[in-house]
Amino acid sequence: MRNVKKRFEEVADEYDEEFVKLIPHYQASIEALINTIPFDENKEIKILDLGCGTGVVTKNLKELFPNSTVTCLDLSPKMIEIAKEKLKNYKGIEFFVGDFLNFEFEEGYDAVLSSLAIHHINDNDKKTLYKRIYNILNKGGIFYNNDRVEAPTNHLQKVYHDAFVNNLRKNYGNEKIEEIDKIADDNDIPSKLYEQLQWLEEVGFKSIDVVWKYYAQGVFGGEK
Template sequence: MEHIRQAFNRFAQDYDTQREYIIPEMRQFYRTAVWAAESGDSEPEVLDIGAGTGLMSAYLLEKFPQAHLTLVDIAENMLGMARQRFAGRKYTRYVVSDYSTGDLGGPYNIVCSALSIHHLAPEEKRLLFRRIFAYLKPGGMFVNADQADGETPYFRQRYLDYWNGFLKSGPMTGSQQAEILKRRDELDRNEKLSDQLAWLREAGFSDVDVVYRNRTFIVTVARKV
């Protein structure tokens, strides 16, 4: 995970400003994840894993303004940006840690993640889903806005072509686009959506579904009964 920490520390300052030029339908992607999150508690305990600059948490606070947030990320510079975003806000905790192995605390009403878990190896993802299930309160929800591979090589290539076309259509320079593609090739480890849904059920979640998909970009939701 050290190479991931170093990579994200390097571009923490530019992360948010580039999001809309990297992620097609970015706002809908995040807002669908917020829609999927539910809690009977008006002040839910929320864990944001791979929280980065706090962008997912910021969207979630539009729905749960009194949420008690715990933001976990391995890259201290990314969490530094989150500290600036939420400066002065109560009930906000920051943890610099490798969430694939570190203690995540809990229990939580909501566990969320955005564009992070796809960096893990397959078995690390499966184990993380089991740990998230254990961290959740009964009725708690896990919402993952992330990436998924195509179900076949044919669709994998079509999704990549779509994504590459989107990147080229935006305002980023050629060198910026090259850096994004390099980072994608070196750090992304996407799994098929069907595999991810199966791993969530295997972890113990009974209500599991996909509520958004735009080629590579997905939002899955899983509820602990």
């Protein structure tokens, strides 16, 4: 995770602007992630934003669930600084810098959400993390992950990659395709979607579903 932290420290200031260009239908994926929360909008719920980045997910959460308390955790101190500034007018938010593989989580969360973060860890670490998330949720709580996934076949992986490259070409031109593609290869460890759904079931999640998908990105999770 050291290389990932270094990379995010370098790009933190441009993160929001760049992600809209890098990730097709980025806002739609965030809305799909938020919409998985099954609780009344006025209820006082406790939420963990895992790998919060600059606070995009939490900002959307606080707009829809104003009485929620949100824990924001990210590996990058600079990302947390930006998130604090972005969210300074909202109450009920706490911020922590840490690695979600060894962070000492509280228990009693009603929802754990993550966006474009968990694909930076390997398969075994994902399995461990999913179990940890299950353990800190209240009964009836939910976990959903908006993340990059690997295709189940070589052909579909090429389809995913071609869609990614075409989006880069549209937003950046040909000159930056190789550079950005290499950054993704060096920092990302996506796992197959169907395998991750199995891992969630194995640790105890139920009502598991994929609520949104666009090529190599999906929003998936389940209920405790």
